[in-house]
Amino acid sequence: MTILTFLLYTCITGLVFYALHLFNLRTPHRNRLPPGPTPWPIVGNLPHLGRVPHHSLADLATKYGPLLHLRLGFVDVVVAGSASVAAQFLKVHDANFASRPPNSGAKHMAYNYQDMVFAPYGPKWRMLRKICSVHLFSTKALDDFRHVRQEEVAILARALVGAGESTVKLGQLLNVCTTNALARVMLGRRVFGDGSGGGDSKSDEFKDMVMEMMVLAGEFNIGDFIPALDWLDLQSVTKKMKKLHVRFDSFLNTILEEHKSGNMDFVSRLISVKDDADGQGGKLSDTEIKALLLNLFAAGTDTSSSTVEWAIAELIRHPQLLKQAQEEMDTIVGRDRLVTEVDLSRLTFLQAIVKEIFRLHPSTPLSLPRIASDTCEVDGYYIPKGSTLLVNVWAISRDPKIWSNPLEFQPTRFLPGGEKPDADVKGNDFELIPFGAGRRICAGMSLGLKMVQLLTATLVHAFDWELANGLDPDKLNMEEAYGLTLQRATPLMVHPRPRLAPHVYQSG
Template sequence: MVYTGKPNQITIAMFAVYMDIPLLSCYPLLLPTVASLMLFFHLWRRDSRARISLPPGPPAWPIVGNIFQLGKRPHESLYALSLKYGPIMTLHLGMKTTVVVSSPAMAKEVLKTHDNVLAGRMVIEAVKSISHHKSSLIWGEYGPYWRHLRRILTVELFSHKRLEALQHLRRDQVFHTIRLIFEDKGKVVDIGRTVFCTSLNLLGKMIFSTSVFDPHNPASAGFKDTIGKMVELSGTLNLVDFFPFLRFLDPQGVSREMAKDLKALYEFTDVFIQKRLAARRESVERKDSEQDFLDVLLDCTSEDFSLVGARNLIVELFIAGIETSTITIEWAMAEIIRSPEKLRRVRQELDEVIGSNRKVEESDINCLPYLHAAVKEIFRLHPSGPLLVPHKAESSCQIGGFVIPKDSQVIVNAWAIGRDPSVWDNPSEFMPERFLELPNSKIEYGGQNFELIPFSAGRRICPGLPLASRMIHFILASLLHSFEWVLPDGMKCEEMDMSDECGLSLKKAAQLNAIPIPRLPDHIY
């Protein structure tokens, strides 16, 4: 196909199909606008690239740029392109200039060396619904308010002292889940759904001192479904993200749906906040050792941090915390179940440290090096956020001898870094042992080793990392220690579907179902 710089109806039609937009609605909305803007924008972009030394990249199509080259699996597509154009490359996604880095060295440049310049956030349209991004820690612009939010999380909520004080709540919820699985022994368990509900109630107890998901309560069941829907919407390839001038049309309805879901989560959360405020007015405040996250957030409210800010932060804790834990644990269970030798080693370690006369305690986790190695290997192979969350250049800077223009989007392909054969031997294989031997045994995921950055690094590193790490290891160890897991319908390990599904997160495409067989004496459950 030859592109002449004139409006091309085939291009528009292909783009409409790619973005899942009905053709009949696409033509009247897009074609007149594209026809008038395309020539100017295409020539301007070509001239701009000639004037500054952008990183190399694939040729861009008129109008859509390199959007088609993302495909349905952008983490893999971008990795394939990086093999040709290098660990730092430029793509034009519609009207958005995007720089993609795919090596530990380039990731360090973005997330550490030039962190002060690249700490901005490229906000997707979905989270601009009802101005959520303005009080968001994940999507908020780097500045005084964002720093204040982060300080509250790191100092008040996710400190070692606070997490230790709330350990009994996590223990109670995990033990409750193990008990429920035991009572339904012999029945097929949807591991992803089970972990999702466990994580939801675990966080609910830490935030509100109560479980928030009850399958028999329509309100809490709706809360669970809304969280899942919001995660899906956030990962949708949205036309408006590539062509901001179409914001007012919202042709895919993403912003409208997100606004509806956000309002539902706000209303659900407000009920707990108002009940707690009423209780605080009527009685003496609880001791510090008894305070949950909501108490802490209410104590932190001020002119700079309102009740609305507290509510929005709670909503983000649920969305981000549950998604990360659920995805990681489901992938870990899948990889371990399909690798009998790895499963044997995990079980041997659990039996040696814990034995068969009690359940796993959170305090046991530091004594399980092979389990830690298995989780690191899952972070490498299946990072929950394969492309992390996009950064934005607040001003121009130079990386690797190339110019990163102001306002450009910067993406770190954590999935590609985890599969880089120059960094990892046999990168596509699940090998926890690699993290038990030098030099990999020194690699951690706390943001200092750029070979493994599932939680990002620098100023934008996930502040919930300490809690997520505790949840993932504790739940995973409990599931593996308490039960044998047998695949249903006589399925063999090698027949498991290990394909993934990429949005903002990297989910397992096919849900993991398995039958639990108790390993411990009945009275332990």
């Protein structure tokens, strides 16, 4: 088939689809789809997504309601934009939406769906999740490796003190800390030298790789929605994914080779584990192990570090709240040691700050997509089999029908007497679901919550903060850069000022 013939065929197909769609709009039928904007020929509603899709979808929800139907190319997409609608999908119909739709990110970066995040719902997925739950995220595992997290956070504190009068790129140092903490559990060693990150080209490269993966994974690739155009790679997304995959695969191959010598860390357990889920007794393949490690390094590092970066940015903009948090910690912890995880349960105001950060700046603004295994009905609307589900977590946590002054940073809303004193972030309260909910809730939620709380507490307790170049906090850029995770448009550049006894930063 020549390119001219192909393009002619594509256009005719698109026009036929568009005519059928208009006909369906004018023909009453009992299978009533949720409301949404009229799609364009062929591309459907892809142009409606804009530069920052979670913003655009929130705007569309104000016009069409909290349950949207879009046609992205030839794919039906439904978007949940309120807590009640999200609960319908993720609680009432959770089993029906337990799998992921096909997408180029999973195919080209996640070893063709061999990972845990994008694997179809079934025995393999359950086995991978169980392995992580037992060896990484169980209460026992978290307690066993508490000292690792505290040691790495102490190393971060020393690095910040060692920066002196230099400007610090906080997000990069936070990423080094979270990556080293996870690597010590998974690999039995740090991956970035002493953990300081200062001038460490490898740590810069790794963070860049993770950030690029999150940006690419968050792209609405035209080829995913118009399969006939996939081979053209019109946005060069597939080319970038394949190139990045080669870099990550090299990194993971090195790790795998180093851990086939019998060391008893997480990777060694993966190498030796038997797959009892399918009854065949076969070992996990190297590809499946690398895919799982890719999930853990990508989702377990950047999400936590970016959330803490947002937290410090908000507290710099609200010095009175920073001071209140410091006073709480000075009373409970004192100034002669660093905060520990044991302290966290008593730091009521600090916990409220973390919840408010998860509300205003959820690490995954649009939930990872799910697919309808069968037709169903939600709020009286027909949801076709094969529909992709997106939950606009960002919009739900800013819904003015649920939250007073939703755009304001107000941790007190989670304190006794506030509007949501009992709300949690663990998937039970659908107005606040930064980790998702239901069967595909983030597997590392417990670890992520501990890391964000400990890092935020330490940075608040151990330092005062000034912006680089004497920038007025009121002028700090708080714009978002869209990707799979919610990054700052501009990195937070700061001067940390130690506020504890000098010997505190030398211990640990």
